[in-house]
Amino acid sequence: MTARATAAKPTAPTPAATKRQAPRSSTAPAPSALLAWYDRHRRRLPWRAEAGRTADPYHVFLSEIMLQQTTVKAVGPYFTDFLRRWPTVRHLAEAPLEEVLSAWAGLGYYARARNLHACAKAVVARHGGHFPADEAALLDLPGIGPYTAAAISAIAFDLKASPVDGNIERVVSRLYAVDEPLPKSKPRIKALAAALTPERRPGDFAQAMMDLGATICTPRSPACPLCPWMEPCTARAEGDPARYPVKAPKGEKPKREGIAFLIVRADGAVLLRTRPDKGLLAKMTEVPSTPWGARPETPATHAPLAARWRPLPGAVEHVFTHFALTLSVLRADVPARTPAPDGHRWVHPSGFDREALPSVMRKVLAHGRIGEG
């Protein structure tokens, strides 16, 4: 158990423990020190308001959903594009889901896009098109979990809430040298973060914690000398802050394989289809393929039509969250009037921009040099 915060060890340490028995910090981390640092070093981000103001709740919502498990750099262009297409929640709520999915294509975790759309509709239906300034009501919305509800509460409404993301987990686990591994330590870290949150400027405080984690208290080699909380940091006092957060070991990543059917009509159109409503890449566009499994399938059993197949050299490699995929590609060139089988459609490369093509499928198309000219 035990964050060092509650484990006083005043007497002589045992030899075995010497290394990590560095003195506990004498001072508690002061929110004011972090806020002062934030006032000088806050990042300028597309969704962030000017200093001293709260951002538009829709902007905060949109950015927070996009930023789930996704880097600031990757989100930038998507955020700008979404805001241009759908300037308000109402616009987003009225958009066709297909357009939202195609705009999201490439960002990953596509359930977020489906939930984003559902959430926009719910905000219009339940709250008259205004995000509620209420953490519990936010939590009720699709796609908004404990982190995002707290983040919107704090950042958009300056309510006292304590979002805990990966950055804040890291900062807090170091401040208090939390030895228990994640994810088991989440409740303790959450409590420590909440206890740290000030009554004044809780929104800036949350963003300051994230900025600190992103720029100073980084995973590999934290820049402790630049940190406003260097002195009260227990991990720093111990001498090896990068040891935190402690994490449970990860399992093996299984391998799967499949065969994709790249069928090209004489006019250059490619045969595509939409994936099932649930599961991996739900409702996204795909190149037809065999099922993806641990063992190879018989191509003829799964090909959408009979054709003269030509194997393309090499293969497409793609790593998903929980498995690694190797896709070999069979190509067939078919006559201009070949009808699309049930559940399939012909799409010319000029129309790819309007398709919800995930990255793995763009790789397959690129592998066959489709859409290069």
Add this chain to the structure above:
DNA sequence: AAACCGTGGGT
């Protein structure tokens, strides 16, 4: 409660 759900960049 543990599995599932993407992708690109950094080391």
Add this chain to the structure above:
DNA sequence: TACCCAAGGTT
């Protein structure tokens, strides 16, 4: 190369 990591949520 192989692994880690990024403003997590849902089932």
